[in-house]
Amino acid sequence: MLTVLRPVVVGLDGSLESLAAADWAAREALRRGLPLRLVHAYEGLTPEASRLPELEAPRSWAAGILRGAMDRINERYPQLRLSADQISRPATDTLVRAGEEAELLVLGSRALSGFYGFTAGSVALATVARATRPVVLVRAGRTSEDERLPDAEGRPSARAPYREVVVGVDTSHPCEEVLGFAFENAALRNAPLRVVHTCRPPGLLGAANAEAEVIARRTAEQALAAATGPWREKFPTVRVCDVVQSGRPVPQLLREAEDAGLLVVGREHRPAGLGVRTGPVAHAVMHHVRCPVAIVPHA
Known part of the structure; x- marks a missing residue:
C-alpha cells in the first residue's frame, strides 16, 4: 500500500516572521524526511476580480510573496521537496484547512508585547484556536544556530x-x-x-x-x-x-x-x-x- 506523506505546511504573508517560519519549517521537513508546502491566502483572487486592472498591483505583490519564498528555500535547502499554493480564501480558513492535511503547520509570530503580539482578531491566534493538528509559532530572526x-x-x-x-x-x-x-x-x-x-x-x-x-x-x-x-x-x-x-x-x-x-x-x-x-x-x-x-x- 502506498503511504501518503503529510507535508510540513507554512503560512506566508510576506513578513519577516513568516520568512523565519519558512526557514524553520524547511529544516523541520528535512529532519522528518517530509515535503514542504508553502501556502499564501489572498482574498482578491476571485474570478470576477481577476479582470479588474486596479487589482494588478496587489495581485502581483501576493504572487511575489510565494516566488520570493520559493527562491529563498530552494537556494538554502536544495534537497527539499517543495510546493507552493496561492489560495483565494480568507487566511484563517485557508491555514486551518491546510493544517488538517499537514504533519504540522508553521506560522510566524510577532514581537513580545500586548500590542504587537497576538491580538484577539489575529490570523495566527484564530488559526491556533481552530487547528486540529500541531501548530508551531516562530519568531522573526530565529536561525538554525538558535536551535543549538x-x-x-x-x-x-x-x-x-x-x-x-x-x-x-x-x-x-x-x-x-x-x-x-x-x-x-x-x-x-x-x-x-x-x-x-x-x-x-x-x-x-x-x-x-x-x-x-x-x-x-x-x-x-x-x-x-x-x-x-x-x-x-x-x-x-x-x-x-x-x-x-x-x-x-x-x-x-x-x-x-x-x-x-x-x-x-x-x-x-x-x-x-x-x-x-x-x-x-x-x-x-x-x-x-x-x-x-x-x-x-x-x-
Whole structure:
C-alpha cells in the first residue's frame, strides 16, 4: 500500500516572521524526511476580480510573496521537496484547512508585547484556536544556530548539539498527544527532553502545609512518571528529565523554556459549537516565550 506523506505546511504573508517560519519549517521537513508546502491566502483572487486592472498591483505583490519564498528555500535547502499554493480564501480558513492535511503547520509570530503580539482578531491566534493538528509559532530572526547550544568557545554554531525540548504536562487531563509530539521531536534532534508539571500547593498553614506539600509533590511525581513511562519505552534514546514544582504553570514554563530550542504545550480541542480558544497556558507562552512554541491539540 502506498503511504501518503503529510507535508510540513507554512503560512506566508510576506513578513519577516513568516520568512523565519519558512526557514524553520524547511529544516523541520528535512529532519522528518517530509515535503514542504508553502501556502499564501489572498482574498482578491476571485474570478470576477481577476479582470479588474486596479487589482494588478496587489495581485502581483501576493504572487511575489510565494516566488520570493520559493527562491529563498530552494537556494538554502536544495534537497527539499517543495510546493507552493496561492489560495483565494480568507487566511484563517485557508491555514486551518491546510493544517488538517499537514504533519504540522508553521506560522510566524510577532514581537513580545500586548500590542504587537497576538491580538484577539489575529490570523495566527484564530488559526491556533481552530487547528486540529500541531501548530508551531516562530519568531522573526530565529536561525538554525538558535536551535543549538553554543560551541566550546561560546559562539553560535550550526554543528553543536540541539538545545533541549521542553514540554508542559497537566496529568489531570489527557496528554498522550502532547507527550508523543515532544518525545518525537526530542528524538529527531537527539536532544534532551524536560517534562514540566506544576502541582497546586495545598491550602493549609504551618507544619501541616509542609507535610501536605510533600505528599502532593510525591503524588504528582508518581502521576508524571506513569504518564511518561510508555513514551520512555518507545523512545529509549531520549534523555528525559522530569520536573515537578508547586505553583502556577505559566511562570514555571517561562523559566524552564528560557534556553530551550522548542517548547511544547497542549490545547484542548473543543467540538464544533463550543467555541474556540487557546487556553490560558498556551495563550501566555505564545506571547512571552522566545523559542519556537508548538501547540498540540488534544481530546
